[in-house]
Each structure stands twice: as C-alpha cells, then as structure tokens.
Amino acid sequence: AQSVAQPEDQVNVAEGNPLTVKCTYSVSGNPYLFWYVQYPNRGLQFLLKYITGDNLVKGSYGFEAEFNKSQTSFHLKKPSALVSDSALYFCAVSSDYGQNFVFGPGTRLSVLP
Amino acid sequence: KAGVTQTPRYLIKTRGQQVTLSCSPISGHRSVSWYQQTPGQGLQFLFEYFSETQRNKGNFPGRFSGRQFSNSRSEMNVSTLELGDSALYLCASGSPGLASNEQYFGPGTRLTVT
Numbered sequence: 001a002q003s004v005a006q007p008e009d010q011v012n013v014a015e016g017n018p019l020t021v022k023c024t025y026s027v028s029g030n031p032y033l034f035w036y037v038q039y040p041n042r043g044l045q046f047l048l049k050y051i052t053g054d055n056l057v058k059g060s061y062g063f064e065a066e067f068n069k070s071q072t073s074f075h076l077k078k079p080s081a082l083v084s085d086s087a088l089y090f091c092a093v094s095s096d097y098g099q100n101f102v103f104g105p106g107t108r109l110s111v112l113p
Numbered sequence: 114k115a116g117v118t119q120t121p122r123y124l125i126k127t128r129g130q131q132v133t134l135s136c137s138p139i140s141g142h143r144s145v146s147w148y149q150q151t152p153g154q155g156l157q158f159l160f161e162y163f164s165e166t167q168r169n170k171g172n173f174p175g176r177f178s179g180r181q182f183s184n185s186r187s188e189m190n191v192s193t194l195e196l197g198d199s200a201l202y203l204c205a206s207g208s209p210g211l212a213s214n215e216q217y218f219g220p221g222t223r224l225t226v227t
C-alpha cells in the first residue's frame with residue numbers, strides 16, 4: 001500500500017531564509033510525487049511533480065523539490081522564504097500501478113517577518 | 114480555462130439528513146476524484162470517477178456515494194448524515210486520468226452537520 005509521511009507538523013522559518021518541508025514515501029512500482037499548497041479556506045494548488053528524469057524538479061512560486069530514490073524522499077525547498085509562503089503543504093504519491101493519490105498529513109509552514 | 118467549480122460552497126445540515134454536492138471539472142478533464150478533509154484525519158480519498166465509471170474507492174461507509182455524468186460533472190451524496198461528516202469536501206479533476214498527472218482542486222464545499 002502507498003503511504004506518505006511528513007514528519008513535521010509545523011515548520012517555522014524567518015523571511016529570506018531557505019526553507020525545507022520534508023516528505024518520505026512508500027509505494028509499489030515507480031513513484032509519481034507531488035507537492036500541493038493550501039491557503040486558508042481554499043482548495044489545494046499544484047506546485048510541482050516528479051515523474052521521471054532529473055531528480056531536481058522546479059515548480060511554481062520559486063519552489064523546487066529533490067527526489068531521492070535511495071532515501072525514498074521528496075523534500076520541498078525554496079532558497080528564500082516569503083511571508084506569503086505561509087500555508088499548509090501536502091506531499092502526495094501515486095504509482096504506475098494506477099493507484100490513486102495518497103496525501104501526507106500536511107505541514108504548516110510559517111514564515112516570520 | 115475555467116477551473117474546477119464546486120457547489121454549494123457552504124452547507125449546514127442536521128443529523129439524519131442527506132446531502133448532494135456537485136463538482137464541475139476543468140473542460141476536457143474526464144477524471145474526477147473526491148476527498149474529505151478534516152483537522153483530525155487530514156485528506157482522505159473517497160472515490161474517483163472516470164468516464165462515468167467509479168474506478169477507485171476509499172475506505173468510507175456506503176452512506177457515501179457518487180456518480181459522474183456524460184459531461185464529466187460529478188455529484189457526491191452522503192445519506193443519514195452524522196456529526197463526524199462535518200468536513201471540507203474537495204473535488205479534483207485530472208486529464209486523462211493517469212496516475213502521473215496532477216490533479217486540479219476546486220475550492221471545496223464546507224459541510225457542517227449539527
């Protein structure tokens with residue numbers, strides 16, 4: 001069965017500092033990995049995905065994520081955080097077995113001015 | 114291109130009633146998935162429809178059902194509502210419904226059961 005772990009409920013970072021939101025996964029078959037962001041009272045917005053190819057994936061709003069197959073991780077990163085990045089971030093996985101998306105529990109990111 | 118729309122945005126029902134939520138996917142998308150989001154359980158997958166057929170189903174009781182129409186619009190129904198059904202219900206569409214494709218989410222329907 002597929003599963004996603006986001007080990008941190010909350011991440012605090014100062015504006016201008018780099019940020020990392022962690023994600024590890026377990027899946028049968030080749031993983032398809034996604035990051036979504038949710039702002040208050042809104043649906044989820046797609047940030048980026050890894051399907052195949054380069055391990056470093058660049059996405060929206062300056063975010064990027066690094067796929068590490070040996071560590072089964074897909075951490076989200078941004079070189080310089082903005083206060084407007086404060087939101088709830090979800091990592092998700094599906095696989096080429098055709099299984100549906102499984103979302104992690106979410107990590108709340110707070111960027112402090 | 115218009116995004117995923119969900120109606121209604123907010124709903125208040127009492128225990129025992131039933132409710133129907135609607136989702137219109139992005140034009141051309143044939144896959145629609147439904148999720149329940151609660152503070153305690155996070156995002157939980159309900160079911161996915163593709164070309165009017167339920168393709169996958171999560172671990173929810175039979176009170177939760179859905180359907181998809183020929184224009185890809187989808188409805189979700191919850192019968193005999195319980196207090197624990199209070200949640201944000203999110204709909205997502207994708208094309209052509211492959212596991213490798215990202216899903217696009219609607220704003221959600223916030224259901225409150227009293």
